[in-house]
Amino acid sequence: MDSTQLLLALSIALFVLGLTGVIIRRNALVMLMCMELMVNAVVLSLVTFAARMASASGAVLALLIFVVAAAEIAIAIPIVLLLVRQRRTLDVGAYSSLKG
């Protein structure tokens, strides 16, 4: 197995673990961190391809993804704070009022 295949396999594994974590965990902050893990997995595959093709635009795109991920977490954390201020719990099972 050469390094590209290995890194793509690692990217698949990290993405699947992150998705599983978002589905099975109950804590809202842990779910957010699992989403960050999924973003990291995608960035890993992007950087692998960029390094393999020696393409500068791929690395620039990875930098822009970092900025977007920072902006995402800056929005997501206040939303979690707002939810906690309302119900005093981080358990997403308590926020089922949108189920109808």
Place this chain on the structure above:
Amino acid sequence: MTQMPALYGFCAAALGGAVAMLIARHPMRVALALIATMLSLAGIYALLGVHVIAVFQVLIYVGAVMVFMVYVIMLLDIRDPSFLERYSRLLVPGVLLGALLAAGLGYALAHRYVAAPLYAARADFRVQPFSAEFLRTYWLHFELTSVLLIVAVVAAIAVIQGRGGRNG
């Protein structure tokens, strides 16, 4: 390929951190496992020769995002059912879905070998040449990200202050 043992080591560390994220109980331990995974990924990027991305992985992800996350975990130290029961009712379907997705993607990876690049661009990923190239060619994108960050900050303030900023 003298770097292969180090690459295998970083891959194992990243995978171990991701698995620890799923089984750790306290959010702080999950955050520490995620930081370990991110540092391993930074090591992988450095081994690939993409030094700029490795530096920004440490600076932005570990230095900014995860410090923010750890701060919020300490701020919201609430003892609620999510500390006692780690997993929701979707545990079995979630694990099954993950296994299915991993099997499908792994099958695709094993049977479609990644094709050789059509053209070999000659990018230099060392910090100084890459930074000069970045600010010469992609300066507009760089400036646009600052607009994005300002919008994110304004949106975060708007979310926190809420309806007329009654208790912001």
